[in-house]
Amino acid sequence: MRSDALKLSAVYTKMIFRSWFQYRVDAILRSLAVFMREATSIIVIYFTLLKFDSLNGWNIYEMLFLFSLVYVTYGIMIIFFTGLRDFGKTVRTGGFDRYILRPRGLLFQLIFANADWFAAVGHGCLGILLFVLSAAKIGVVWTPARVIYYIFSIAGGVLIQGAIFLFLAALNIYLFETNALKEVFYWNGRKFAGYPISIFHKAIQFCMTFVVPFAFVNYFPSQFLLRKDDMAMYPEIFMYITPLVGIVMYLLAYLFWRVSIKYYKSSGN
């Protein structure tokens, strides 16, 4: 059964690559465009920040490290959760009914039939580049324990963002359209996440920690490695629980999804 699911995900992936390579130039340009678009915004921020020595004790490279975590997790996330990000469209065009008519898990199909590998390459490369630029200059000694911690934090960060999209996809079944919510909660949250959250107003800090917990995607994991003074504002345990936050959020979103699917079948669309 498990090897069978693996085989199907491989076939889906093959199809996605073949579709994209029908338009080879477009595919490569797409990755490049994503990379350039995101890199430009980073470059703007970089030159702005050069005017300051530090922001609440964070120097420029430490901030680039924060950004690198945003991009690395996002790059991995859109391999798995693009289908959930674009779920509203899938429902509107009737594509979701087709998934229901096929003898496979609905989430499984949504995930593997929609993986956006090319955008993932764009975001992922930028994330890796930022990591390479910053990692050597932030004074972190990469012991095996820290590497393992880093990997688990990335997995947690991917799950946290995946859970947000899963939650919004489920909500979409009741509201028909959640783009505005996605804009407010996800994309705005992501913009704040580029900076140490301690520089913001208390209300934003609260949102970033407990509502749309982007702080657990990059700020708290970075604190584990960097130990800046502003960590004193938060419980120490926050540095360690990113993977747990990811798992719990994803499970909650999954339960909500299950309930919503039942509602979809009884309400139609």
Place this chain on the structure above:
Amino acid sequence: MSFIEVKEVSKTFKVNKRSAGIPGMIANMFVPKFENKKAVDGISFDIESGEMVGFIGPNGAGKSTTIKMLSGILCPDSGSISVNSYVPYRQRKEYVAGIGVVFGQKSQLQWDLPVIDSFELLKAIYRIPEEMYKKNLKRYTDMLDMGGFINQPVRQLSLGQRMRSDIVASLLHSPKIVFFDEPTIGVDVIGKETIRSFIRELNEKDKITMIFTTHDMQDIEQTCKRILIIDKGSLLYDGSLQEIRNKYGTTRQLIAEFNEDTEVTPIENVMIGDPKDRKRSFTFDNSVVDVNALMHEILGKYSIRDITVTEPEIETIIRKIYNKEVFA
């Protein structure tokens, strides 16, 4: 127990009721008003294994909702559905593995890839054994003459070719039941004929149970023996096409072309139309008026160039059933 059993099934949708104008729009944003719309209202029917059944009804009659409930996309508010001893909306994965669904309006093929790639994907999704896949693929593509375009990307296909590909896509896993939702929409005459004869042959040889919805009465006439007429969520008629003809299709129209302009004297129980290019129509009920006697009378009285008798189109009869001019 029948193969498909539908008992007293109802389905109501909540529809957002919008008030007119900009004030109404704003009011609606804050206090949305909902209206319950009964899409399907207490429908019951049985279908036996191997039957070919056509669902007809005007737009918004509840056909699609019924098909969606039968295929497990929606669950009914009340009543019960059992197909092949499954409850479609509960045992989704087990159930859909044994059905095929063709939406004429919505392709399930990968738009940018050759048709054959979509088939390969379906093979993996439905876990179709290699041997069965090869056998079905060869048989269906031969029958539908698809050799010429199976390696072409779907986006380059004509509508008829795409539809044929979609039909094969829904049959590769050898389903026991196939639902066709307008399978000939937008296809040219020859293409329609190919599709119809393919469907007929599959039903006859393989005993696949088939359920259609269509607006094209020719589809129904040439494929289905039994039809279900649905309107406003209720079942208006369930029976054979022939029966409908016998029961409601007793109206005949005789058209006579005269050699010269002639005044016609009234005939009992026959409605005589106004003359047009020296032609007149005589409409009558053939259970009341004898065709022979009528023709005899006309031919004897007047100088006639040509004469024809026509049976009403099935479409006309069905329109009458929708309009409640006749009661099923």
